Amino acid sequence: MRVVIGAFSVALLATWAVAPVQAQTRSEAITYAKDIAPIFQERCEICHRAEGMAPMSLATYSEVRPWVKAIKRKVEDRDMPPWYVDKTVGIQKFANDRSLSDREISLIARWVDAGALQGNPRDLPKPKVWPADDVWQFVEYFGRPPDLVVKSPDYSMPAVSQDRWWETRGTPNISEDRWVAGTETRPVKRSRKVVHHATTMLFQKETAEVRDFLRSARSGKVDPAVLYPSDKAEDPAKLLDPLPSGQAFSEWAVGKNGELYIEHDAGQFLRAGSEIGWDIHLNATGEETPVEVETAFWFYPKGKLPKYRAMMSAFGYAKAYEIDIPPGQVSRLEAYTTLPAPAIILNFQPHMHFRGKAFTMEAILPDGRTEVLNSVPQYRFNWHINYVYAKDVAPVFPKGTIIKTTAWHDNTTANKFNPDPAQWVTFGQRSVDEMAHANEVVVYISEADYERIIAERKKAANTTQQQQQ
Known part of the structure; x- marks a missing residue:
């Protein structure tokens, strides 16, 4: 018997055959x-x-x-x-x-x-509710508003101008000794288009021992124990006056909000009577713009001391004064900083200007081994990203470790950000000049804590390896 299949039946069979594939x-x-x-x-x-x-x-x-x-x-x-x-x-x-x-x-x-x-x-995922623009980023971490906010005085950036550095101080003065668990700096929204970066500066009396540490840490010849927090009262007569230029305390840049110290049982110290100020790099944008910067502080509870004092360090800054880039050339600059004690490095933040091409930070250990911490092969001046290490991998090094920074600058026509390849470029604060350093937060620790952290990390690594087998 001959079976006749009509056109409709063929189409129906085709639909049955194709439909699951189309659905899939x-x-x-x-x-x-x-x-x-x-x-x-x-x-x-x-x-x-x-x-x-x-x-x-x-x-x-x-x-x-x-x-x-x-x-x-x-x-x-x-x-x-x-x-x-x-x-x-x-x-x-x-x-x-x-x-x-x-x-x-x-x-x-x-x-x-x-x-x-x-x-x-x-x-679609549920819409994310973002905090208002005037809410501090670290509020979520600490679960509370900042304990203190200090604002800069009013200033105005002209519509047409070369780069400017506005150095100013805010009020009020610090009324009592406090340890800072975290800090956040920011320009208010209306000012952000002209603020390239803003460094919060601390004008504070210090002991001679701490001042010597700040000056001499590069040589590795000082005792970091002078930094360790203590509730022992200091003799006011022995405190040295604040440095005229202040000391770096916190920073805002496009790609960075501030610093957290509490995760490493560390803090920055604010002494009663100290002043907060700012060093603000401004760029004109074609219209006059009001400038205001503010800094927020989250304190440790009164009576609670962190174990260590965190310090802001600019690895390679002194060597950057030797920057000398001929027209049409690519240059390389190496700098070395010796750690005077065991230390935890909390972040990686290279800083260069328009001609910045690449930046690498390495550690040369006392036994001669070299470790690459991080590298940025394609640096972008418009983004000063602060790469914050997770707590369990933040590099910990023994006393005598040398931190090596290598910066490459491209003063050729191949660099699309280069404002003028015909210029001879040297060190300077202007964006058309150059810098080459890493803005780091360093916590100097005791030998005992160094050994403990290394042992804990080895144990954790062995446990992970066993679980993966």
Whole structure:
């Protein structure tokens, strides 16, 4: 018997055969709602949102869609989100890492190539509620507002001007001795377009021993025990007057908010009668702009002492005075700093200007071994990213370790950020001059604590290795 299959039956069979494949394809399609929005919310919205610092918001599909080709290019070049540390060498665990993983970059690229589908709105993550612009970033960490906020006086940056450095002091004076668990510096929103970076300065009397440490730490010839917190009263008559230039205490830059010390049982010290000031680098933007910077402090409870005193250090700063870059040349500058005691380094933050090309920080241990801590092979002057180490991997080194910093500057036409390759460039504060140092927070510890931390980390590493076997 001959079976006749009509055209309708053939079409129906074809539909049955294809439908499961089409359904599977639709379910596996990369969509904004299901796959991309969670990434943007976690990695991008901190800047790319309404009232954020970025030039456009990326919080909804309609906001994202016009930019998809540019987004693909930026993420594949690892230009956005701004995170320029080399992922192939050195320490790779950071407390503030907002970089994209290889998987996330691939997902975004494939989504764009496939047409940037929106997907089902029901798949969208719950909208993230961002704090208001006037809320301090560290409020969430400490669970409370800052204990003290000091504001700069009023100032105005002219519409047209060379770079300016506004050095000023705020009020009130510090009324009592306090230990600082964390601090955050920021320009108010209206001022951010002209503030390149702002360093909070401390004008404070110190003992001769501490002052000698601050001056001589590079030589490794001082006893760091003079820094250890104590409730012993100091003789006011033996305190030296504040340094005229002050001492660096905290910093804000595009890519950095402030410093946390409490996780390492450390703190910065504010002495009664001290003054807070600022050293603020300003750039004109074509319109007169009011300038105001403020610094917030979270204190340890009264009567509670941290174990150690944290210090801000600029590794390589003195050597940077030797910067000498001929027109059309790429230069390299090495600097060495000896740790006078066992120390924990809390972060990695290279600082250069327009001609900054790359920066590496290494440790040369007393036994001759060398460790690369981190490297930034493509430095970006507009982003002074502070790479904050996770507590369990923050590098800990013995006394006598040498911290080596290497800075490369590109004064050629190949550097698209170079304002004038025909200029001979030397050290200076202006953006058209150059610098080459790393702004680090260092906690000097005892020999006993150094041995304890090393033993704890070895034990943790062995436990992890056994669990993976």
